[in-house]
Amino acid sequence: MKSRLVTNIYFLLAFVPCLMLGSSALAGHSLGNGLRVLEEVESGLVGLAEHTLPSVVSISPFVPESSVGTPESLRKRPNNAGAGVIVDGRNGYLITNAHVVRKAEKIRVTLYGGQEYVGNVLGTDEETDLAVVHINSDEILPQVSLGDSSKLKIGQLVVAIGNPYGLKETLSLGVISGLNRENINLSRYEDFIQTDASINPGNSGGPLLNIRGEVIGINTAIINYAQSIGFAIPSNVVKNVSRQIIEHGEVNRGWLGVGIENVPEDVAAQVNLAKGRGVMINSIFEGQPAHMAGLKVGDIILKIGGSNVDSPNGMIRLIGNVSPGQFINLDILRDGEERTYSIQLGHRKDQMEMASLQQNPLPELGFDWTEHEAGATTGDHEDSDKKKEGVLVTRVEPGGSADRGGLMVGDLITALNGQDVINRGHFESILRQNHVRGSISVTVQRADEEVSLTLSRSE
Structure with missing residues (x-):
């Protein structure tokens, strides 16, 4: 059924314009076939909505009803601040954006059927703009599964669900417009899915789903001055971050201790390095893993753990996905000669420590x-x-x-x-x-x- 639905959706894209124009070529038997395709696609989308909507929640700031001295207008339920999606209904864990629950220890969580809970913010990760919220429930809550975002392809159909402008459980259909988007200046670790599925204020924290009803991203932002350009955090990033928050209350990332930049064109030309390949070390922090391993300023990092490095942001993501204390292989280019270093990563310093080092x-x-x-x-x-x-x-x-x-x-x-x-x-x-x-x-x-x-x- 699902594979047939995918095939028929592509047929639908070509068929609908003709159907709307009332072409005489689509009469009788052909028109009947087209209507059946429409009905099957419609049935599939309705089924997708019925399966996933109960797992999507509304999130808003929690204001105690008995707040002493609080005006009546402020004690009323606040406007929806965003959305979230339940990924573990047995234990009551849901995912949303960090900016949706920022500076809040408790939030109001409203389920699809209207039932309300007071949720506790288990932890946030500002680096990826993700947060995990926990709610206590006597019942097993509806949930959806996290898919594998590494298998996504441009052109795949997706569905976004959220609460744009306070309009609860809004569903929109679109496609994946781009992958591996970075330099959007939304977070430190950027590897966004770009979609044209309608995302508006209030969609933040809601799921981006594939046609199987799997969460392949968490909607996080839009470009205000453009139409049909929205971004979602890939589900594989969500898996890693949420697991660490649930287990440790925070996210621990590896730390190499270097400053990096794109390889300058003249340097790349001197060593016959293809454009966009590798990053160059421009500073090394004394006493940190890179310094202890013998890396030098001017070294060009080509691979980390076997994965190609093509940009500073790409390298930051690769290092950040490795836990502190683990060893990782770095393939570098120095004086035209390739070398491999095995380095044990440390703990990434906070911003104050980083500033003092620089x-x-x-x-x-x-x-x-x-x-x-x-x-x-x-x-x-x-x-x-x-x-x-x-x-x-x-x-x-x-x-x-x-x-x-x-x-x-x-x-x-x-x-x-x-x-x-x-x-x-x-x-x-x-x-x-x-x-x-x-x-x-x-x-x-x-x-x-x-x-x-x-x-x-x-x-």
């Missing part, structure tokens, strides 16, 4: 810098053939160590302590590695001259 370890040197445009020509002459990499000095503190050492605003630092500077991340990494030294030596490009300077730290 601070300039020598602020007393008295100057600031910024990224230098790759391949920019230095000097005042248009015919200068010198193309330098490095960092550009943007501020020199009057009377400070850099000023006394002769550094000037506009200088391009091309080498630090004898090491060529590739970019800002590389420069800062060298600074961190040499933080115990009493002074540093720099080579700068100033107009058409190369100047060597020694900068001593202030006492």
Whole structure:
């Protein structure tokens, strides 16, 4: 029945326009066949809705009815904030978006039949915008299964269910428009399913289903200035995150301890690396797994655990899917030679620790810098053939160590302590590695001259 339904839906897409136009070619027997196809497709979609709708819930903030001093208008049931889907009816676990339950320990969960529960937020993961909510029920609740999002293909039919604008249990039909969408700036770990199934405010946290009624994604966002562009978090990500939240109350991700960027075009050309292949390490955090294993700034990471690395976001996802303490193989390219390192991942640092690691370890040197445009020509002459990499000095503190050492605003630092500077991340990494030294030596490009300077730290 299901496989036949899929075939007939594609026939339907071609047949419906003709049926609506009342073409004389679709008369008699042909019209009867077409109507049967329509009825079968309609029956399949109705069955899908009947099977899945009882597992989709409405989620809103919980306001106790007996709140002392709360105005009557605020004690009434709030407007729906989003949706969720029950994935374990026996134990009362449901999935939604983290932003739907943000800053709430308890929420109001309304089932398809109108029954209400007070749910506890078991845990959230802001990195993927997912959350798990637990409700206590004396009955086994209806549930749906999580499908395998790795098998999805563009063009597959999908159904989105949610509560757009407070309109409960709204179902919309569409297709998968794209896969592996990233750089949407919605979360840190981005690997979205793009769909044209109608998703509106209130759909957040609801399921994206395949025609078998399996959850293949959790609806998370839309592009406000565009039509028919919605995004869902893949079900395989949902499986991993929800399992960790249920078992541990939080999500633990592996930590390598490097800064990365896309491989610059000139570097890729030098090592004959195809465009879009690999990422380059631009900084290494001292004492962290990558540093302990012997990775270096300038190394190009090609594979992680056998999977190709094609973008910084892709690498972040691969590392994040590995638990702290596990060993993972990294295939890298260094000086044109491929090497493999086995590295035991650590725990990913929180943002405050990350920020402290990236601070300039020598602020007393008295100057600031910024990224230098790759391949920019230095000097005042248009015919200068010198193309330098490095960092550009943007501020020199009057009377400070850099000023006394002769550094000037506009200088391009091309080498630090004898090491060529590739970019800002590389420069800062060298600074961190040499933080115990009493002074540093720099080579700068100033107009058409190369100047060597020694900068001593202030006492």
